[in-house]
Amino acid sequence: MFKKLIAESTGKSPWLFHINAGSCNGCDIELVSVLTPRYDAERLGFKLTGSPRHADIVVVTGPVTQQSLNRVLRSIEQVPDPKCIVTMGSCPQSGNVFRGSYSVAGPLSKYVHVDVDVAGCTPKPEAVIDGLYLATQILAEKRKEMKK
Amino acid sequence: MDFPFVKEAISKLFSKPSCEMYVPDKTKLGAPNYRGRIVFHPEKCINCMMCERVCSGNAITHVIEKTPEGEDKVTRTFYLGSCTFCATCMDFCGHGAIEFTRDYHMIATKEEDLMVSGTFIKKAPVKKAPAAKPAAPKPAAAPAPAEGGKVIKPRDDGKPVQVPSKCVYCTICAKKCPAGALNVDRANKTWELDEDLCVGCGTCSDACPKKAILMPGDEPVTEGAPAPAPAPAPKAAPAAAALIQPRDDGKPVQVPSKCVYCTLCAKKCPAGALTVDRANKTWELDEDLCVGCGTCAEACPKKAILMPGDEPVAADAPAAAPAPKAAAPAPAPKKEEPAPKAEEKPAEPAKPVEPRDDGRPVQDPAKCIYCTICARKCPVGALTVDRAAKTWELDESMCIGCGNCYEVCPKKAILI
Amino acid sequence: MKYIDLLNFLNPVHFPIIAIMLYFLGAFLIVLFGRNRIVRNCIAFLATGLTLTLLILLVKPILIDGGIIPYWMGNRVPAGGYAIGIALEVDALSLFFGLLVATAVFVAILYSFSYMSEDDNEPQYYTLFLMLAGGVLGMVFSGDLFNMFIMVEILTFAAVALTAFRNRVTGALEAAFKYLVVGCIGSTCILAGTILLYQQTHTLNLAQLAYVIPRVGGTNVTVAFALLFIGFCTKAFIVPFHPLAADAHGAAPAPVSVMISGVLTKSGIYGIIRLSFFLFQTMNLGTMQFWLVFLGSVSMFVCVTMALAQHDFKRLLAFHSISQIGYVLTAVGLATTLGASAGLYHAMNHTLFKGLLFLTAGAVLHETGTTDLGKLGGLSKKMPWTTALFLIGAASISGIPPFNGFASKWLIYQASYEKAVETGNIGFALVTICALVTSTLTLASFVKVTQSVFFGQLPKECENAKEVSWGMRLAMSILAILCLVTGLFPNAVQKLLTIPAGSALFNPNAYINGMWQSHLPETAAPAVQTVGVWNPTNWLILLMIALLSICIVAIASKYDAVRENKGEKVALKYSLFYGGEETEFSQVGGGDLFWGFKQNWRHYFSFMHNLHSGIVNDYSLWAVVALALAMVYALIVL
Amino acid sequence: MDMILNALKYLAYVLIFPGFLFCFLSGLLLCGIDRKLVARMQKRVGPPILQPFYDFFKLCGKETIVPAAANKFMFLMAPLLGLAALVVLQLFIPVFQFNIPAFTEVADVIVILYLLLIPAVSIILGGASTGSPYAGVGLSREMVTVLACELPLVLVLLSVGKVVGASYQGGICFSMTKIVEYQMSHGSLITHAGLIPAAIAFLLVIPGETGNHPFDAAEAETEICEGMLAEYSGAPLGVFKLNHGIKMLTMTSLFVMLFFGGLGSGIESLVALVGLTGTAAHMVSVLLAVLLLFLLCVIVTAVGISLVHAVTARLKIEQIFKYYWTVVSGLALLSLVLVWYGL
Structure with a gap:
């Protein structure tokens, strides 16, 4: 009974931790706008937390600059399993317009397995919610694998 | 001790929340x-x-x-x-x-x-025996040496090719080219295409007034005799063997003998119906564009354009100055001109001064007193004369060979 | 009331004098044979151990049966109504304090065996230590005013010498000097008071004085009362005299600070109690109660706020010991049986947990070489035992329920609020509130110490700290067990120790009868009953059941199957989250915690900061001003 | 034989009814209602009522990481200690006139006041044991908040003790059962003129004591990354969140018992009206009392915690302290003086 409860509620209360890897803040304000009354992600249980230890889903924005690389990797490493990594906007997936610059350390997928990409140069909040919803389902599966 | 928003908070508690119904469908x-x-x-x-x-x-x-x-x-x-x-x-x-x-x-x-x-x-161009594709991969500045009667074929790699005979180097094609692959020099008559910049979009061939650029898919053009006066001109010439009659349909007609091809009439023409080419002495009127306003006739310094209602003029009227010029260049093909002109100028000071053969004035330094009257009279301001430094320069590109300076020069120091 | 037969040697009546003599004898023997370490330790251990056993044997006759042992030195029994010889009188109150002294001394000696091993000239240390112990025990048992003065002199000088024992510690000599100056002012006040009294009543025996003074009265007597009161206040480090205690503790080695805070201050309190309850019997006056309660609550609040602002572990503990003395004084000042027994109960607890805390501070100093809160941190990994013991001490001082601090404080709140309702004077209600808030402030400052010293980040310097030797740990755990025991069975402790001692306060005639075998009517103190409801044993069983069941459920659901850092190098996953940064060490300094509280009270703190200037003449000025005020107040009131 | 039965009965009391299970369910339910109300006040749909349960079970499912710098035993024990103290605390608070004598005889108001310290101390010890600098700062802020809430709480309890004590011999009375009985006969204390400022003061203390929004400088997720809970993950974090829920329940039920005790008197007559007798009547009336208590708790949460959460922004720790020691303590002191001088 206890196991079933845990398995069922893993997807129902995904807590987000937002890492800004040098983004132009376009995606950052879009991510926060997801929690405002109009789109209200909280009804699905989303909540922004302050420390990676509390997080289930890590949302990365920005083209992972050289400076922020090891800080991002360190924070992601500190998130307890089962965890999901969601990249928001084009920058983390490919470096977008900043690709090839001396200070961009390349797409995030070079260092960490990215679970869900939400494309769009500032994707719409509905798209972000879809992405996060998909991430919660992946979380549930990861929980099952972890259990085995 | 004011508590902000308490009223709103309580009232909103009972009103409908303003969230959009979230349903994860993809059709939105x-x-x-x-x-x-x-x-x-x-x-x-x-x-x-x-x-x-x-x-x-x-x-x-x-x-x-x-x-x-x-x-x-x-x-x-x-x-x-x-x-x-x-x-x-x-x-x-x-x-x-x-x-x-x-x-x-x-x-x-x-x-x-x-x-x-x-x-x-990608649609490849129609397959034909590969005619004289321009030998050098990068076409030479000047088109192939003129061996009369050569056939210009469009290129097969989608790039434009120039028909040198037709091209008047008006640089319109260079301006229109979106990729900036063409640079055309009006002065030394060069037309270069930058292969890798060119995207073969064909905007240059559309823009060319003289249809001098062939794109893949246009018919090849045979160079033929570089008749300075292209087809439209003959209509006027054969009509009055001795006498040039003004036309009856309200369009202007040119008196070739008087005309010095100064292109003023073309510039003035509001409809842009006239194309006058100084180098190969062509004066064409585009019937459908011409509106018969007569501005060209007025503008013509030489009164070489007759409008309906003027008296007919003898074809070879003894207008002194232009006649010999008009006749002289006819036989020589366009291409030599730039060359002789080039060497003849440097030799000038040693020999006694003779008039130049391209219809432009030349100064006789001995007679000239640098009174700058000629510079003032020049309609296009091609002369710059400096009284103090005793210099007399002619700007060929501006000069239209009208002869005003020759007429006004008190000392007859200018020959034309 | 049973009289005890004088002749039988094993008869308990000789135990008090034997106890005192043992200490002085021990001190003397150590001077002779002190070179050899083992011999010295044996002598010290024997002396303190025997004394403790003797006093425990005394508990039955005095505390349970309520007897009083008078003892005339040299068998000079008073003749013709005048007492010539020096007497010892041990009633419930003095035995209670005696027990405190004996336990504290025994544990301190155990601790200092290994703590002082590195110091040079150790024999002198032990002689001074036993002299100090003897002095205090002598003062507590003495039935003669002048004998009390002599004992006070001995303990003051021994304490001064011990404070400056580690003279290479910065500020040790200066602290000792300050303590000497103010101590001497106090002693001279006591001497002057004794002389004035002797001139008025021609007797020095406490019991006789108690009998004569109420009948004589007059201005000289009130002046003597003021002098004696201020004298004992300096010994107890009450408010105007408290800064020197902070300096003394800062420099003194740990066992000595246990003695100073645990024992010396109690001797001061004992003096005040004897003075105001027995000799001058002024405590029934409302104004006298107000005076004691006011002094107590002021010292309570001032010292706790000062403690919050400290950067040094030992100075913080010193200020706390004075604020706890404030608690005791307030409770005793209420002059109700419940108040008195609560006060004495808190005095006992204070000796236990304050001793424990000072010993843990000593352990930290012993291992890391510094007690500066800013430089310490993360010692719980290196010294788990000391951390656990410290937490027990901190919990009991800040009054967390299962421990003894809460039991006594709970009684004090009951007493003060009951007094408030009884007298209808809202002042006492404010005292209760001040007491409750002070106990939370105590908790706050100990949270600060816990975070800065034991938890938080381990700095480089303390890398090689390791657990203290078993001797020190044994001493500390004895005190910890005592803290827990007295906390768990308050009713038993009250019935056995504090109520007899408390009710003895209200029965001076019994004291006089005991000494002179005269038959004055005895006033039986009303029975002590508490209005509140708190039955710690059941309560603790409840908490244990709840905790146990929760732990079982947790372990069943593999709550502690956690993933830990394997291997030496700290893997990225297990390193702390610094917002992604890589800093290894960023200790949150001990000083700047509680910014919120300090910000609000900054004017108060700046005023207090200038007040505690640390210059001797300021402190002596305060002493004299306090004396003057006391004199004026006594003259008006009495 | 009856000894074992008795022990089982008490064990059931500890674990099931007023003990662990009841606290667990109603605590988290109260937390869910609070979050839903706050959302609705901001015109948001807000999470489902059972969201705290989902959070708790999800956290139990997650992996617990003990940082290398942490002291493992303290790290794991702290939340359990807090939970035990809170459960025991809930046992002492009577449900209107029905209480278990074995428990409510053991502790009185001052002990409850002190027991409220233990969860705070447990969260402080937990935070300190991780060794993270955020925990250090959070810990000092939590201590200052507890310090701030202590003064008004003491004042309120003393004034209540004085009012109720008037009719008892000691002049003061601190035992909860007597306070409720007093209210049964003399009507709820809220109606007592002198105690109205005390009631308001207690209502203002509730968000501070439970660490809710405007006064949660200690666990500010934006400035100091969840303060003391920065290094917690998995089950210990879940237990801390559970502690937060139960603390809300305890504070609100304490408020209801202290100031709305009188409402319970109606239950007896209601059950008698329905005609039940004997144990059935007792069972039903206990059930009714619990429901009434929970309903009142929800109302108090709505007014005291959710409304305040929705309309205010987080205060600085210094402002929290000043607010509590001037405004709220002033109110409580006013009521103490009023009560003292015979109102």
Whole structure:
């Protein structure tokens, strides 16, 4: 009974931790706008937390600059399993317009397995919610694998 | 001790929340001209690669494979993960092959979901015995040496080719070229095409007034005798063997003997119906453009254009100055002119001064007192005379050979 | 009331004098044979151990049966109504304090065996230590005013010498000097008071004085009362005299600070109690109660706020010991049986947990070489035992329920609020509130110490700290067990120790009868009953059941199957989250915690900061001003 | 035999009814209602009522990481200690006139006041044991908040003790059962003129004591990354969140018992009216009392915690302290003086 409860509620209360890897803040304000009354992600249980230890889903924005690389990797490493990594906007997936610059350390997928990409140069909040919803389902599966 | 928003908080407690019903369906679309997912129409694309060049996130790549028949099959992919959705590629695509839909659901777990691609076969030019393709890969500045009667064929690699005889170096094609691949020098009559910049879009051949640029698919043009006066001109010449009659349909007619081809009439013509070429002495009137306003007649310094209602003029009226000039250049083909003119000028000081043969004035330094009257009288301001420094310069490109300076010069120091 | 037969040697009546003699004898023997370490330790251990056993044997006759042992030195029994010889009188109150002294001394000696091993000239240390112990025990048992003065002199000088024992510690000599100056002012006041009294009543025997003074009265007597009161206040480090205690503790080695805070201050309190309850019997006056309660609550609040602002572990503990003395004084000042027994109960607890805390501070100093809160941190990994013991001490001082601090404080709140309702004077209600808030402030400052010293980040310097030797740990755990025991069975402790001692306060005639075998009517103190409801044993069983069941459920659901850092190098996953940064060490300094509280009270703190200037003449000025005020107040009131 | 039965009965009391299970369910339910109300006040749909349960079970499912710098035993024990103290605390608070004598005889108001310290101390010890600098700062802020809430709480309890004590011999009375009985006969204390400022003061203390929004400088997720809970993950974090829920329940039920005790008197007559007798009547009336208590708790949460959460922004720790020691303590002191001088 206890196991079933845990398995069922893993997807129902995904807590987000937002890492800004040098983004132009376009995606950052879009991510926060997801929690405002109009789109209200909280009804699905989303909540922004302050420390990676509390997080289930890590949302990365920005083209992972050289400076922020090891800080991002360190924070992601500190998130307890089962965890999901969601990249928001084009920058983390490919470096977008900043690709090839001396200070961009390349797409995030070079260092960490990215679970869900939400494309769009500032994707719409509905798209972000879809992405996060998909991430919660992946979380549930990861929980099952972890259990085995 | 005021508590802000307490009233609102309580009232909102009982009102309906203002959230949008969240239902995870994919059919919801963005705002009317929202730039969402890209849709590529391969059939329209001509692989001009303009979109690749302008894309800021360089998200567009293409791969060319040779099909068995030798045509190249091009597959172009748009990587949405690296696209900033600024739609510059859509603006630059002349053929509307790129379209941004209103679908904003671009969520992917694998990279491939974000790739939008399309393949098409590029239309190769019609196969013909490869005529004299310009030998050097980079066409020489001047077109091939003029061996009369040569046939100019359009090139097969989609690039434009120039018909030297027809080209008047008016540089319109260079201005129109979107890729800036052409540079044409009016003064030393050069027409160069930069192979790799050129995208073969054909805007230059459309813009050329003289139809002097051939694109793949146009018929080859035989160079033939470089008749300075192209076809339209004959209509006027044969009519009055001895006497030039004004025309009856209200259009102007040229008196070749008097005309010095100073292109003033063409410049003044409001409808742009007249094309006068100084170098090869052509005066053409485009019937359908001409509105018969007569501004060319008035503007003509030499009264070489007759409007209906003027008296007919004898073809070879003894107008002193222009006659000999008009006759002289006829036989020599256009191309030699630039060359002789070049060496003849430096030799001038040693020998006694003779008039130049291209209808432009020349100064006799001995007689000239640098009174600058000629400079003031010149209608186009081609002369600059400096009284103190005793210098007399003529700007060939401006000078129209009208002879005013020759007439006004008190000392007859200018010969024409 | 049973009289005890004088002749039998094993008869308990000789135990008090034997106890005192043992200490002095021990001190003397150590001077002779002190070179050899083992011999010295044996002597010290024997002396303190025997004394403790003797006093425990005394508990039955005095505390349970309520007897009083008078003892005339040299068998000079008073003749013709005048007492010539020096007497010892041990009633419930003095035995209670005696027990405190004996336990504290025994544990301190155990601790200092290994703590002082590195110091040079150790024999002198032990002689001074036993002299100090003897002095205090002598003062507590003495039935003669002048004998009390002599004992006070001995303990003051021994304490001064011990404070400056580690003279290479910065500020040790200066602290000792300050303590000497103010101590001497106090002693001279006591001497002057004794002389004035002797001139008025021609007797020095406490019992006789108690009998004569109420009948004589007059201005000289009130002046003597003021002098004696201020004298004992300096010994107890009450408010105007408290800064020197902070300096003394800062420099003194740990066992000595246990003695100073645990024992010396109690001797001061004992003096005040004897003075105001027995000799001058002024405590029934409302104004006298107000005076004691006011002094107590002021010292309670001032010292706790000062403690919050400290950067040094030992100075913080010193200020706390004075604020706890404030608690005791307030409770005793209420002059109700419940108040008195609560006060004495808190005095006992204070000796136990304050001793424990000072010993843990000593352990930290012993291992890391510094007690500066800013430089310490993360010692719980290196010294788990000391951390656990410290937490027990901190919990009991800040009054967390299962421990003894809460039991006594709970009684004090009951007493003060009951007094408030009884007298209808809202002042006492404010005292209760001040007491409750002070106990939370105590908790706050100990949270600060816990975070800065034991938890938080381990700095480089303390890398090689390791657990203290078993001797020190044994001493500390004895005190910890005592803290827990007295906390768990308050009713038993009350019935056995504090109520007899408390009710003895209200029965001076019994004291006089005991000494002179005269038959004055005895006033039986009303029975002590508490209005509140708290039955710690049941309560603790409840908490244990709840905790146990929760732990079982947790372990069943593999709550502690956690993933730990394997291997030496700290893997990225297990390193602390610094917002992504890589800093290894960023200790949150001990000083700047509680910014919120300090910000609000900054004017108060700046005023207090200038007040505690640390210059001797300021402190002596305060002493004299306090004396003057006391004199004026006594003259008006009495 | 009856000894074992008795022990089982008491064990059941500890674990089931007023003990662990009841606290667990109603605590988290109260937390869910609070979050839903706050959301609705901001015109948001807000999470489902059972969201805290989902959070708790999800956290139990997650992996617990003990940082290398942490002291493992303290790290794991702290939340359990807090939970035990809170459960025991809930046992002492009677449900209107029905209480278990074995428990409510053991502790009175001052002990409850002190027991409220233990969860705070447990969260402080937990935070300190991780050794993270955020925990250090959070810990000092938590201590200052507890310090701030202590003064008004003491004042309110003393004034209540004085009012109720008037009719008992000691002049003061601190035992909860007597306070409720007093209210049964003399009507709820809220109606007592002198105690109205005390009631308001207690209502203002509730968000501070439970660490809710405007006064949660200690666990500010934006400035100091969840303060003391920065290094907690998995089950210990879940237990801390559970502690937070139960603390809300305890504070609100304490408020209801202190000031709305009188409402319970109606239950007896209601059950008698329905005609039940004997144990059935007792069972039903206990059930009714619990429901009434929970309902009142929800109302108090709505007014005291959710409304305040929705309309205010987080205060600085210094402002929290000043607010509590001037405004709220002033109110409580006013009521103490009023009560003292015979109102």
